[in-house]
Amino acid sequence: xxxxxxxxxxxxxxxxxxxxxxxxxxxxxxxxxxxxxxxxxxxxxxxxxxxxxxxxxxxxxxxxxxxxxxxxxxxxxxxxxxxxxxxxxxxxxxxxxxxxxxxxxxxxxxxxxxxxxxxxxxxxxxxxxxxxxxxxxxxxxxxxxxxxxxxxxxxxxxxxxxxxxxxxxxxxxxxxxxxxxxxxxxxxxxxxxxxxxxxxxxxxxxxxxxxxxxxxxxxxxxxxxxxxxxxxxxxxxxxxxxxxxxxxxxxxxxxxxxxxxxxxxxxxxxxxxxxxxxxxxxxxxxxxxxxxxxxxxxxxxxxxxxxxxxxxxxxxxxxxxxxxxxxxxxxxxxxxxxxxxxxxxxxxxxxxxxxxxxxxxx
Ligand code: NAD
Numbered sequence: 001x002x003x004x005x006x007x008x009x010x011x012x013x014x015x016x017x018x019x020x021x022x023x024x025x026x027x028x029x030x031x032x033x034x035x036x037x038x039x040x041x042x043x044x045x046x047x048x049x050x051x052x053x054x055x056x057x058x059x060x061x062x063x064x065x066x067x068x069x070x071x072x073x074x075x076x077x078x079x080x081x082x083x084x085x086x087x088x089x090x091x092x093x094x095x096x097x098x099x100x101x102x103x104x105x106x107x108x109x110x111x112x113x114x115x116x117x118x119x120x121x122x123x124x125x126x127x128x129x130x131x132x133x134x135x136x137x138x139x140x141x142x143x144x145x146x147x148x149x150x151x152x153x154x155x156x157x158x159x160x161x162x163x164x165x166x167x168x169x170x171x172x173x174x175x176x177x178x179x180x181x182x183x184x185x186x187x188x189x190x191x192x193x194x195x196x197x198x199x200x201x202x203x204x205x206x207x208x209x210x211x212x213x214x215x216x217x218x219x220x221x222x223x224x225x226x227x228x229x230x231x232x233x234x235x236x237x238x239x240x241x242x243x244x245x246x247x248x249x250x251x252x253x254x255x256x257x258x259x260x261x262x263x264x265x266x267x268x269x270x271x272x273x274x275x276x277x278x279x280x281x282x283x284x285x286x287x288x289x290x291x292x293x294x295x296x297x298x299x300x301x302x303x304x305x306x307x308x309x310x311x312x313x314x315x316x317x318x319x320x321x322x323x324x325x326x327x328x329x330x331x332x333x334x335x336x337x338x339x340x341x342x343x344x345x346x347x348x349x350x351x352x353x354x355x356x357x358x359x360x361x362x
Contacts, residue, residue, distance in 0.1 A: 002027040003238070004074045006059055006107065007081030009034055011193050012131070014042035015231040016078060021046040024235065029072050031065070032081065033058040036339050041331055042192040059103040062110060069114040076127040076238050079107050082165075085196055086135075086158045087346025090289055093157035100161035101168070104130070108172045108180075115178055123179075129238040130169035130182045134223070134250065135159035137184070139292035146184075147298045148246045155290050170246075179243035183234060186250040186297045190227035190317065191324040195332055196340050199318070202261050203325045204332060205342060206268045206278045216287030218258030221294040225251030226317035229310040236306045247306070250297025253314035258282075263315070267322045288346055 003020060007013040008030030020026045022045065032038045034056060046052045053072075057064040059081045081103065083089065083096045111128050118126060137146040138153030154160040166182055173180040189199040202212050233249045241247060255263075265278035302308050312320070325332060336342070 001076065002029065002072060002074045004029045004031055004068070004072065004077045006031045006077065006079045007038075008032050009038035009040055009043060009054075010080065010084070011037070011042075011190075012188055012227055012230060013078075013080040014039070014192055015190065015227045016080065016234055017043060017052070018046055019228070019231045019235065021049050021052045025051065027051045028053070029068070029074065030054045031057055031059070031068060035083070037084065037194050039192070039194075039331075039335070041334070059107050060098065062106050065106065065110045066113065069110055075122075075125060076129060077107065077111055078129045078131065078234060078238055079104065080131045081107075082162070083158070085194075085345070086156045087196070087288065089156055089158035089161070090346040093161075096157050096161040100158075101164045104165035104168055108168055108178070112172060112176055112178050116176075126179055127238050127241075127243070128169070128172070128178055128180045129234065129241075130166065130180060131234065132162050132166050132182060132184045133159065134184050134186045134248070134295050134297055135292065136163040136166055137295075140294040140296055142294070145250075145296040145298040146248060148184075148248055148301055155292055173244045181237055181241040181243060182246045183237050184246065184248050184297075185230055185233070186223035186225050186295055188225050188227045188230050190321050191328070192331065193227070193321075194340070195335060195342065196345065198257065199260065199264065199321065200325065200332070201342060202264045203268070203322055204336065206264055206281065207272065207325070209274060209278070209281065210342070211283045212261055212265070212278070212281045213283055213285040214257055214261055215285060216291060218256060218261070218284060219293075220257050220291055221254050221296070222257070222260075223250045223296045224253045224255060224260070224314050224317075225249065225310060226312040226320075229312055229317075232311070233302060233308045236308045237302070240306055247302040248297045248299055249302060249308075250299050251310050251312075251314065252297075252299065253310075254294075254296050255314060260318075263318060264322065267319060271322065271326065286347060
């Protein structure tokens with residue numbers, strides 16, 4: 001089986017590529033244009049393997065991607081390439097519209113042109129797997145969970161762009177009959193996570209004994225899934241999922257942000273002790289504009305139909321993640337030095353250059 005993985009140099013994409021190349025022994029073509037979030041260092045273990053090829057290309061470049069499809073003749077596409085950070089989508093939505101919506105449209109069109117010329121057996125077996133987020137469903141109250149039938153209600157430019165791309169993927173199945181499967185997943189964490197996201201930012205700031213900025217009151221709830229569990233789930237869906245179907249993926253590990261940060265402090269204090277607890281470094285800062293209160297996923301469909309469940313508990317996964325950052329300094333030090341030093345993003349900068357206050361965005 002040959003699989004094209006778009007966004008394969010990113011956080012989740014690289015976990016998928018490492019898994020497919022090393023564990024499943026599949027031929028993998030990683031397609032990535034290497035934005036600030038793309039990192040070939042995340043693929044070091046597989047980059048030169050005979051069953052792996054890296055192609056630097058932009059998903060919006062119809063010609064380049066068409067040529068790649070004709071040359072490689074894949075059996076499946078796992079489409080992860082996207083702009084993925086909510087705070088960046090607040091500062092600059094244009095790139096999110098372009099990459100996530102127009103880019104997905106281009107991928108669907110290239111795949112359709114290629115797929116419609118396959119033999120009937122190959123046409124039936126082909127899969128276009130569109131990878132998306134639980135954020136398309138909006139925000140939950142204190143109880144309940146998102147199911148595959150929850151109506152869409154995205155609140156950020158990021159989640160709105162992902163919602164649009166989900167609708168395109170759905171339409172390419174219903175209109176053209178292309179075998180599309182879609183997954184919506186909750187927040188991931190784990191090794192190789194770009195340190196602009198909550199968990200790696202807190203690990204690195206805590207390690208360096210810098211302030212730990214927590215948005216708002218810290219009471220927002222996320223359902224956390226280890227990235228390797230996500231990669232396993234994606235493999236189950238692309239190989240065994242039913243075309244036209246959507247599968248929710250989640251960790252059944254709801255935690256408030258302040259709980260997550262507190263647990264990271266305790267883990268770091270245990271592994272790299274300091275005089276006073278790192279919990280003293282926590283500082284509450286202006287909330288993210290439009291910050292969703294709570295996400296939770298009902299994973300009974302993927303669990304009942306495909307037999308997938310997460311293997312990590314949040315505690316075991318977080319410990320493994322902290323240990324990974326401690327023993328892989330070279331990977332994140334290069335990013336902190338060259339690309340992102342930990343500055344606050346997404347405060348709705350006004351045209352006069354000042355930032356809005358916390359209450360303005362709510
Ligand atoms: P990421 O930002 O770490 O990686 C995105 C990758 O896509 C990067 O390697 C980047 O270079 C590449 N890319 C971006 N624009 C491109 C373009 N125009 N052409 C080619 N490559 C391009 O993202 P991630 O966290 O790994 O997320 C991957 C996917 O999973 C996204 O579609 C995201 O919406 C979805 N998702 C993420 C999470 C999460 O918690 N991170 C949860 C659910 C779903």
